[in-house]
Amino acid sequence: MIGLATVGAIVGVLLVGLAVLVRKPADTRSVLRWSALAITVLVAAALTPFTVDDSGAAASYLLGVPVVAALLPVVAQRVGRLTLAADLVATLVLTGWGLLLGLGIGGAFLPAVLLLIASAAGSWAPRPSTTG
Secondary structure (H helix, E strand, O other): OHHHHHHHHHHHHHHHHHHHHHHOOOOHHHHHHHHHHHHHHHHHHHHHHHHHHHHHHHHHHHHHHHHHHHHHHHHHHHHOOOHHHHHHHHHHHHHHHHHHOOOOOHHHHOHHHHHHHHHHHHHHOOOOOOOO
């Protein structure tokens, strides 16, 4: 089950990356943030039965921490403040949590980190000039 969730997350990240490259949406960072959240939630949902069987009540925080971390950039975007900081904090939390739980369910959360890194990197990209 963990392997299937990890492969699904990798495929999801690749599809989002391809869609962003082909479609070039107006707000790419928003697409990346929402996609990272969606992939994280889907991975958590897929791993819930396994994690509850394995860890019992601890499953709520084992799966909840990555979901809350992926939610931070989306909330920051909606509020309109500190989006870069939220991207970086979410990236660090998801990476740390994924590595901490790396021998178990953690690896399945790591692919979404790539989308958050891309979102943060987009904050530093030069803006296209509107004057010619």
